[in-house]
Amino acid sequence: KTVKITLKNEGKHTETYTLSHIPADALNSYNAHNSFPLATPIIEADYATVKFSADKIKIKGGKSAKITLKFTEPKKGKASQFPLYSGFIVATPKSKGGVAVHVPYTGVKGDIRKVPIMDTDSGLPLLQIVDKDDNFSDIPKNFTFDLKANKTAILTRLGSHSPDATIRVYEKATNKFVGFVDSENNGAAFGATGRNRDYESDGSFSFNTYIWSGQVFSTEDSTKTPVQLPAGTYVIEVASQKKFTKGKYPADFEVFNLGAVTIASL
Template sequence: AVDARRILKATATPGKNFKGTLPASVAKQGAGLVNIKNAIAVQTVVSPENIQLLDTPHFAGKSIQVKLKNVGKKTVTYILTHEAAESVVSYRGGNTFPLPTPFLEKDAAKVKFSATKLTIKPGQLGRVKVQFTEPSTGKAAEFPIYSGYIVATPSGKGGIPVRIPYAGLKGDLSKVPLFDAKFPGAVEIGANPNNLTPVTKGQKLSFSQIVAVSARLGSHTPELRFTLVEKASGKTVGYLSTDVGIAAFPSGRNTLVNRKNQPDTWAFRWLGGRVFPEKTSKTSVSVPAGAYKVVASAQRKNTKGAPADFEVFELAEVTL
């Protein structure tokens, strides 16, 4: 089953966008369209199945070993080439939520082979080192996703090429915006869950009504938190007690719009103005009267949770 999947991927045919001159991004199409005819007839097994170059600080493309196995009955000479695909830019002009229609550009990686030809006898395995260099074009602050294919084509008539898709991100992934700062993440209040209004600055909350907190994520995070902070001291009092429990959990990015054709958000009901002092707390506690800030935080890196690893978004100032 593993070999079948590998063969289907390696013999797939990359497609192009309408009026495109390069293959569509690997981020969009993966290996391409399955080509059953080539998958049945191919005489080559290639590995790895794909190459993940990661982002700039963790760039993994300095030396990649590609293996080709000739499973046919004749000696084959392979020609190794690089096929760049379109790059994708979803952050341009300071937007903090991915563009619904990204810019398609031609920011291509440079690829160097230790050998551009490889002759392999039947049943034998050949190896070649591939060295990638990030695109010289494209702005790291816009986080372009570049991609393409390493192609091994048997020489002679009718040779079936095999491809390895690759992709990388130019820039620091941990700096990709998490919160949609242009969306008014909010604390809202009201008697009707379908008709809540944002609280005003310093408003005293009455939990006899529904109090909801919400934020909008443009990227995934290993932990989204909603916390209560003392306004005067800046001390975190605890994690909000919500209708789904303690307000600290992994979260995916929000979609562009929800089923009501409104901006999609993560929204939760804050129960009784109570908080959990720690993530490990079993029960929530009441909070002394005073002035507070409701804060949303999203973890940028999958580390031990140092404060610097979180993007912080203040939702509202309230009085309890």
């Protein structure tokens, strides 16, 4: 990748700057193609290289100059593991007593759009039953949620952020989209969402729970009033927009079809 930077001489006299590069070790959080990043990244002796349009540059006092930098990714790291590389670009003045300027940079090797979002290694996303005492259990075959003594629980865990993390509902018989989940505990299931932490402050496993009693938003507008779906069978889909995409559905989303649930009338 080629980048242009501007170096300004804030002094009154002409100064000559020598440009150099200080690389840092790469960090690998996806060394085993895991869906959730390692809590402690693996440090790898793998470095980016930088070529300058000029190794030295003379700038008059109060003036600026542009320099072109060409970055080359570290050679060893696999693009499929998304290693993070970084370092400093240094401009060192020739004059005695001059202070060198250190400009940090960071980059990722690989296609950011392919970084996993949902932590599938943990068996999520997942549908479950939650009862009135907040007990969770698997959904029996041919089960109908009465939305009073029991409700649908949608469990997710994000290993990386999503510009638009959605939970979508479709009518099973027609495959018609009927809306986005409006959960009792977490509200609208759409919008930008950050990644989950490794563990909660009490040491428990960190994940998201959306308690659903049949209400949906017809569009991604939480200022609207959600509507209650009639009794029927609906397919639940967890779809998270990939990073650096335009948000075209479903091509730009990581999609999981969780199957169908049957709900009764309230």
